[in-house]
Amino acid sequence: xKKKIAIIGAGPAGLTVAYQLAKADISVDVYEAQxxxxxMAKTIPLWGQLVDLGPHRFFSSDARVNRLWLELAGRDxxxxxxxxxxxxxxxxxDYPIKPFNALIxxxxxxxxxxxxxxxFEKVSPTKETATFEGWIKSRFGARLFGIFFKSYSEKLWxxxxxxxxxxxxxxxxxxxxxxxxxxxxxLGNRDSKHKTLVNEFAYPHFGxxxxxxxxAKAITELGGQLMLNTHVKAVTPALDNKNPQxxxxxxxxxxxxxxxxxMPINQLVQQMKAPIDILDHSKSLTxxxxxxxxxxxxxENPFPDQWxxxxxxxxxxxxxxxxxxxxxxxxxxxSETILCLEYWCYNNDELWKMEAKELVRLAIEEIYExxxxxxxxxxDGSIIRIPxxxxxxxxxxxxxxxxxxEFLSQQRGISVIGRYGAFKYNNQDHxxxxxxxxxxxxxxxxxxxxxxxxxxYEYQESGKITATGLSI
Numbered sequence: 001x002k003k004k005i006a007i008i009g010a011g012p013a014g015l016t017v018a019y020q021l022a023k024a025d026i027s028v029d030v031y032e033a034q035x036x037x038x039x040m041a042k043t044i045p046l047w048g049q050l051v052d053l054g055p056h057r058f059f060s061s062d063a064r065v066n067r068l069w070l071e072l073a074g075r076d077x078x079x080x081x082x083x084x085x086x087x088x089x090x091x092x093x094d095y096p097i098k099p100f101n102a103l104i105x106x107x108x109x110x111x112x113x114x115x116x117x118x119x120f121e122k123v124s125p126t127k128e129t130a131t132f133e134g135w136i137k138s139r140f141g142a143r144l145f146g147i148f149f150k151s152y153s154e155k156l157w158x159x160x161x162x163x164x165x166x167x168x169x170x171x172x173x174x175x176x177x178x179x180x181x182x183x184x185x186x187l188g189n190r191d192s193k194h195k196t197l198v199n200e201f202a203y204p205h206f207g208x209x210x211x212x213x214x215x216a217k218a219i220t221e222l223g224g225q226l227m228l229n230t231h232v233k234a235v236t237p238a239l240d241n242k243n244p245q246x247x248x249x250x251x252x253x254x255x256x257x258x259x260x261x262x263m264p265i266n267q268l269v270q271q272m273k274a275p276i277d278i279l280d281h282s283k284s285l286t287x288x289x290x291x292x293x294x295x296x297x298x299x300e301n302p303f304p305d306q307w308x309x310x311x312x313x314x315x316x317x318x319x320x321x322x323x324x325x326x327x328x329x330x331x332x333x334x335s336e337t338i339l340c341l342e343y344w345c346y347n348n349d350e351l352w353k354m355e356a357k358e359l360v361r362l363a364i365e366e367i368y369e370x371x372x373x374x375x376x377x378x379x380d381g382s383i384i385r386i387p388x389x390x391x392x393x394x395x396x397x398x399x400x401x402x403x404x405x406e407f408l409s410q411q412r413g414i415s416v417i418g419r420y421g422a423f424k425y426n427n428q429d430h431x432x433x434x435x436x437x438x439x440x441x442x443x444x445x446x447x448x449x450x451x452x453x454x455x456x457y458e459y460q461e462s463g464k465i466t467a468t469g470l471s472i
Contacts, residue, residue, distance in 0.1 A: 002027045005442065006246050006254070008232050009262030011039020012428050013418030015215040016068070016435025017260055022222040024443050029225045029256075030216075031232050031246070036209075037216040039262075040389065040419075041428055043207025043330075046382060047296050050330040051338055053386065054292060055307040055321045056208035057082070057201040059464075060429035066465050068432060069202070072211045072218075077204045078327050079467045083304055087320075087370060088147060088311040095309065097148070106147075117143035131395060133161035135169040151311045155318040156344050157392055158288060165393040171425060202465045205329040208428075234271035235259055237411040244413040260438055262418035264388050269404055278407045281400040285423060287388035289352055291343040293317075293363035296336050296380040301325070302373040315366050316351070317341040336379065341367060344390070356383050391423045405451050415441070417450055424453075 003026050007014045010032035018028045036042055041056050057080070060066050086093040094101040103111045118141035128134040132153060136145045145161075153161050153168075204210035220226050236245040246254045261268050266282035274282070307321045321340040324331060341363040345351040351359075360381030368375045401423055408416055417434040419426040426434070430453070437448040464471055 003257045003442070004255075005029070006031065006256040006259045007262070008235075008246075008260070009039065009418065009421070010034075010037040010212070010216060010226065010228075011262055011418060011431065012041055012212060013421065013426070013431035013435045013438075014039075014260070014262045015212050015219070016432045017417065017438045018219050018224060018435075019215045020436060020439035021442065022219045022224040024439075025222075026442070027223070028219065029254075030219065030227065031230045031248075032226070032228050033231045035229050037226070037228075038209040038212040040386065041208045041212060043209030043213075044384075046294060046338060047336065047380065048334050049323065049332050049336075049338055050207045051294060051323050051340065052208045052321075053384065054290070054319065054340060054342055056428065057203060057306070058208065058211075058428055059201045060432075061464055062429060062433060063470065064436060065429045065432050066470050068436065069211060069429075070465065070470060072214045073202070073204050076206070076210065077202050077465075079200050079465075080203045080306070080326060082199050082201060082306060083325070084307055084309065085305055086148065086309045086311055087315075088151075090312075090371075092308070093148075110143075114141065114143040114147070117141035130166050131162050132164035132166055132169050132393075135166035136161075148311065151313050152309055152318060155310075155316070156288070156390070157394075158344065158346055158349070159392070159394060163395050165395050165397055167398075168393045168425065203326055205327055207330055232263065234273075235261065235268060235414065237272060238413040244411070256413070258413045258415070258442060260415045260417060262416070262421040264420045265401075265404060265408075265416060265423045268416065268421070269407065272411075274407060278404055281403050284400040285397065285404075286346070286392045286394065287420070288390040288392055289345050289347065290386045290389040291345065291351060291359060292384045292386065293341045293343065293359050294382045294384075295339045295341070295360075295363060295367060295378050297339055297373055298336055298377050298379050299374070301337055302339075302377075308370075308372075310370075315369060317343055317363065317366050320367070320370070320372070339367060339373075347387070352385070359383050388420065391419065391425055393425070409451070415450060422450065422453075 005021055005026055005028050007018045007028060007030045010030050015037060018030045021028050040053050043050050043052050084095045086095045091105045093105050121137060121141045126134045126138045129138050136149050150161055157164055216226055231249040232246060233249045234247040238244045243255050243257055244259045246256060246259055264287060266285045269278055269282045301324045303322060304325060305322055306325045307319055309319055310317050319342045324337045343351050364378045367373055415438050416422055417438050418431050434450060434453055438450060440446040441448055
């Protein structure tokens, strides 16, 4: 008999493993609590146009991941020249940082202080580098940390930078340093493999979610089952000679040969009735929520960036996306521009409890404050609340995550992957690779340790997507 596999969640990781298994003639059932697929990388219609849940560019140097992405995207993508800036002190800085632009915007005196701060760091290095603040200061100096890292990071995570684990830095900007940033700015970054510095990325003609919509369609055509609006209540581990069971909110109980979960890891173990010590650890793992406020703006394209990082302490928004600057096809011939302002919060924060109309008013006032658009040009607003978006790498989080990893690793027939499932700050390519390796574990009896896969993994075969396909 065929193996019967359940996948909880239809985001990039869940759909990838389901797609790979379905192609190998494995019976797969995908359970998704939402009404559409793609997770945080989905695309939705709004005001006659298409938008993503914030900026979702695709870039990977892993040839395996790129081959799979191209398998789904086909020729329905374009290479987009990246333009992003940082808004700080009422001024827009090029990002990646360009020395002359930074010099003009900061002024000679402030620029000199930044260089002196960096040199002082080399003479008297920061000793405590286990925190995000210490890690950044050790590579850029205290002055640049305060300008280009502190405000944005504290908005995103809701904690002080000296309370944030350095894992966030090592996973996202491991190889980036003061000298590398200057070198890239002076010599160009055409061949840069550092994701914070790449100046071109692939984007589907009908939004980031196109790849995952096609995955879902292929899964069903191959005989797999995709159940939307279906909430999983709990997972029962395999006991004795029995296989694991999936429990649905409607009372159904289904036995599977293997269950792959992308639901939040703390939610999984709490529903699993894990030992008390594991439950206690799970309560210490937290996720950050996101509120997306979309604004419909009249008139010509107001600014050229795909997105802007907001480092101003006066504004509560952390990032602004301009969907007109991705690919023309998502605009659908409309004359208006859709902007998206992101706000990050926890369940108990004032922002999360704020009414939709108040959030739209806040976003309108803040977008006007940036001077990116003229006052009076916003015609409509809409919001989306996304709970548990980002795993929070609070200092000491690994002390709580490690026992949970060990407990779940002992459960026969259960795997966890994805940003939520593995508690890792994945990009799309990381989640896709997790799904591919999880499928290999089932299909080939591979022994990939999915816990070890992180956002700074080394590629077995390097290659990147270009306008004509995969270049190796």
